[in-house]
Amino acid sequence: VPTSEQASPAQIARSLIRSGQHQEITYGLAPGYVQCNLVIIKAIHAYDFLLYCQRNQRACPLLEVTEVGSPLTKQIAAGADLRTDLPKYHVYRNGECQDRPNHIKDLWQDDLVAFLIGSGITFDQALTRVGIPIDKRHRWVCRTRLKTEQAGRFHGNLIVTMRWLTPEHAIKATQITARFPFNHGAPIHVGDPDIIGADLAKPLHGPKIDSIPSHLIPVFWACGVTSQAAAEAAKLDLMITHAPAHGFISDLKADDICLP
Amino acid sequence: VPTSEQASPAQIARSLIRSGQHQEITYGLAPGYVQCNLVIIKAIHAYDFLLYCQRNQRACPLLEVTEVGSPLTKQIAAGADLRTDLPKYHVYRNGECQDRPNHIKDLWQDDLVAFLIGSGITFDQALTRVGIPIDKRHRWVCRTRLKTEQAGRFHGNLIVTMRWLTPEHAIKATQITARFPFNHGAPIHVGDPDIIGADLAKPLHGPKIDSIPSHLIPVFWACGVTSQAAAEAAKLDLMITHAPAHGFISDLKADDICLP
Secondary structure, three states: OOOOOOOOHHHHHHHHHHOOOOOOOOOOOOOOEEEEEEEEEEHHHHHHHHHHHHHOOOOOOEEEEOOOOOOEOOOOOOOOEOOOOOOOEEEEEOOEEEEOOOOOOOOOOOOEEEEEEEOOHHHHHHHHHOOOOOOOOOEEEEEEEEEOOOEOOEOOEEEEEEEEEOHHHHHHHHHHHHOOOOOOOOOOEEOOHHHHOOOOOOOOEOOOOOOOOOOOEEEEEEOOHHHHHHHHHOOOOOEEEEOOOOOEEEEEEHHHHOOO | OOOOOOOOHHHHHHHHHHOOOOOOOOOOOOOOEEEEEEEEEEHHHHHHHHHHHHHOOOOOOEEEEOOOOOOEOOOOOOOOEOOOOOOOEEEEEOOEEEEOOOOOOOOOOOOEEEEEEEOOHHHHHHHHHOOOOOOOOOEEEEEEEEEOOOEOOEOOEEEEEEEEEOHHHHHHHHHHHHOOOOOOOOOOEEOOHHHHOOOOOOOOEOOOOOOOOOOOEEEEEEOOHHHHHHHHHOOOOOEEEEOOOOOEEEEEEHHHHOOO
16 A cells, blocks of 8 residues: 555555545545546456446446456556455345445456446536536436447346536536547537436436526436446346445546547 | 449549559549558457447548448448458468559458548648648658557557647647548657657668758647558557558548548
8 A cells, every 4th residue: 555655646546445444435536547437347248348348438438347356456557456446336136136235256256347437527627617506406427218229138228327517517518528438428419308208207316306507508418337237137146336425536647648 | 333424533533543554652632531550360350340430449440341341431431342442451370471463353352341530631731721731751650669458469759740840830740630530630749759769770661860940840639540550569469550641532521521
């Protein structure tokens, strides 16, 4: 474990999580570092899932895939262990979430592969920096009617994050998120939720929506949860993911994957 | 075959190629449409190759992977057949190029998968539009000392395209190519070739280089040939690629994959 003098904020955050001192959401932790969604599945499904991510890159920007059997990252975080370095996991069996542990040391197997997928938390930080409010009252995750491209047993509808913004902020947010092409990029839709069949009545995350405030405009981005939902629907005998908002903090800096 | 009234320039080009009327290079054909490199391998190697492309995305931006056994594209070109729609192929057996046919109808097998990878030809067109000279006297493909990220049996050094530009053009070209993040993006290096170990003495394509003109600056971009070279070095029993500069013309428009 690095000492705090040498360690980066990302390394410190991972080490606090690993030792059990941080078990809450990672939102706001190690600002400026890219956070990732995690999907762990068996190697026999890895080709189809990798292809699903490739075919739906806007929603599922892959940042790293581990070697079969290895829970260690090599490219996006040095010395990280995916069995311990996220604060909370969801364990699915046959498509049902059956457990929500704080580590998965006892669940790791030699035939597992971990996929790390860019999370919208990364550009939320960039939006916050320019004064666009992105808190729980302004951010939702919901299903749409848009079909994703199938790969093997993985398929399903696109899941999006929605933010209600002033027209001025909507324009600014479009420009800023377009600078993160490998992390969902620009919005996929703006305005009338019905056009993409966004299910605002039952958001997957976020508060209940009664009506859209008339001075605000809804803006929609492809969301990494899409890949998790496709894997969930495939009812694999075993799948392990991060718990919502309990992501993996990488060593990548958001500014380094940001285009001018 | 579409009639010329309904057909797009890309469809017309593919149909001329399919019928054997165009067997030359595709450079300059259907300007504005994204051209692709092709790598066809057996399904047993597809996971590792897909992962190699994911791990080296800058050099190997995947635009489509066909279903196992299918030579037809679904996402980037409607009604295209990869057995006939490129003007020339290279057929490798155990890592040796053994044949250079104009179609591969007799070579297709049920266990083959085709990978289509973005080609630098796409942004060459964007550079040409702003007056940057990109002809045979200004463009080289060469090996470097930079290692790519390995995936299974696929590994090797990064291959780059090099262009000699005036300082003014080098800056403009950097800005323009940065707008194509899914097609190699911005340069990976500018200036002294020795820093990346670019082997200018033996360019893979382009004229012999005696010395760098003093008023010009070499600019280097990651090149899709990297994936082909890695697959060649793996000495697979069968691999089929496009012949250099004889690419696949997709229905994607370069402007549509270009960011502001």
